[in-house]
Amino acid sequence: MDVSDQTSPDGADAVPLSVRAAASWSWRLLLIAAAVAGFLWLLAAxxxxxxxxxxxxxxxxxxxxxxxxxxxxxxxxxxxxxxxxxxxxxxxxxxxxxxxxxxxxxxxxxxxxxxxxxxxxxxxxxxxxxSLDAEQLSRYGQQLQESVVASSGLVSGALGAAxxxxxxxxxxxxxxxxxxxxxxxxRTIWTWLVNLLPVRAREPVHQAGRRGLVTLSAYVRTQILVAFVDAVGIGVGSAFFVPALALPIGILVFIGSFVPIIGAIVTGAIATAVVLVANGWVAALIMLGIVLLVQQAESHILQPFLMGHAVSLHPVAVVLVVAAGSLAAGIVGALFAVPLAAVLNTILLYLHGHDKFPELGTEDHLPLLRRRPQLPGTLLWSGRGASQDAAQDGTQATTAGDTGAAPGSPATEAGDR
Structure with missing residues (x-):
């Protein structure tokens, strides 16, 4: 038999299997990257x-x-x-x-x-x-002022500020x-959004969304506690050096702590700089020690026990996510990077069979849309927690009573979708 008869007409057998597998993965990854880039561009717009x-x-x-x-x-x-x-x-x-x-x-x-x-x-x-005399210092200051004014563009800056x-x-x-x-x-808004999906995907997405909401709730409450501890510690420390500015520094630290890692560094540096201006180097070094002590206590005590349980992300992942978020969207990206990554982690784990919150169960079914017989084609909300009774071929769905989440259930405590 001729060797050419054993090969396919397009010569695919001449390409090693590893190369074909790499090519298959490559175009799929490129397609996913393009979709993600398009989604991020849309969010930025x-x-x-x-x-x-x-x-x-x-x-x-x-x-x-x-x-x-x-x-x-x-x-x-x-x-x-x-x-x-x-x-x-x-x-x-x-x-x-x-x-x-x-x-x-x-x-x-x-x-x-x-x-x-x-x-x-x-x-x-x-x-x-x-040995710079006063005339030289004045000349250098004037040159610096002129360069700043020339490079800033006051008119465009005013328009941008407006x-x-x-x-x-x-x-x-x-x-x-x-x-x-x-x-x-x-809950009605969530129901409307999920019911836009195909019938087979609605219930899994609903259950994954419930778990994502629990993760987001845990993150918000834990971050508030961590920010409060940082604000009290650094604010009380600064009260020994600049009592009049202790409260503003505490509030600034509280707000900045919502940006993981970066916020703590920036606000701690600001507090140290204020003490440096007010009381000199010795007081600034003491204030720096207080800032480091508070942040280390937060990083090694509060974060592992509270934040680690809330978001289930390794500290390395947190650093990389914050860095990526800040590069992609500045301070806004750094602020929302960690909660977004935590929610996506919980949702993807659930959809792949790894439920982080098995205690939530699946008894809270997605409310579906029902049709009023006397008004064909008119969609009405089925109320809180109506369950799916039948759905055939993705075209029809009816409801069977009110079987929503019971009061006090984890879904209700997570925010009453």
Whole structure:
């Protein structure tokens, strides 16, 4: 028999199996990478909408326990939602006002100390090894000022600032609007989204989403506790050196701690710099020691026991995820990188048969859409927790009563989808 008869017409047998497997994997990976890049590009293009919605989701998880508590006190859900949101706004406003007053009260002293420190520095430049006279220092300062003004572009900077303020206001309104409806009717919104999927995929996605929400809830609550510990430790430490600015420093540390690793480093450096300006090198070194002590206690005690259990991510994974998020989307990417990675980790594990929360069970079925017989073609919500009774060939689905999550179940405690 001719050897050419044993080969396929296209010559595929001439290519080693390893090369064909590598080629198959390569084009699939390239396709996945292209899809991910397109998705990230779309998120960046819609960041004015995406970021407020993500913030609204985090705030909803934070306020859900308060809303449920108010409902137990026999308040209607709408009123409980309004009280929870207004209470959060009042609390944040009070903290900002208190911090602002502290900054105003201590700013003049800090400014005087900064001026005195700068004068000492210029004196050292004039009398030290460099021997720069006052005229040279003035000329160098003038050149630096002119270069900064020329490179900054004041007109474009003002226009950019106005645009940023407009985006912030629009984002705040979107976040507030979404938070209201997430708290008021989050389960209905989730039901509508999942029912857009094919019938076979709805229940697995619903169960995976429940577990992702539990992970996100654990992350938010744990991060608040960790941020509070950091803020109290560094704020109390700074109170020994700059009492007037201790509260603003504590609030700054609390906010910065929501960006893992990077936020703690930046806010700790700011606290040390403030003490350096106010009290000199010795006090700054002591403050640096306090910052390192608090952060080490958080990293080696709180993070392993609390955050590790909440997100189930190795510290190396956290560092890489934060770095990737900051490179892709700046401070916003660093803020949302870890919770997004934790939720995706939980969802993917569940879809591949590794349930991190087996105690949740599957008794909380996805509410489906039902049709009213007298109005053919009209879709109505089936109510809280209606279960699937029949679904044939992905075209029909009916409901059989109300079998939603019982009060106090893990799904309900996770945020009442």
């Amino acid at each position: 819609l960041k004015t909408i995406v970021v407020p919605v993500a913030i609204a989701l985090l705030v909803t998880i934070l306020l859900a326990p308060a809303r449920r508590t108010l409902e137990r006190w026999h308040l209607r859900r709408g009123l409980a939602t309004a009280v929870s949101i207004v209470g959060l706004i009042v609390l944040v406003g009070a903290l900002v006002t208190l911090a602002g007053r502290s900054i105003v009260a201590g700013f003049q002293d800090l400014a005087d100390q900064a001026v005195a420190g700068f004068q000492q520095f210029t004196t050292w430049l004039a009398e030290g090894p460099l 645009t940023t303020v407009g985006h912030v206001l629009v984002g705040a309104l979107i976040a507030l609007f979404c938070t209201i409806f997430f708290l008021l009717d989050g």
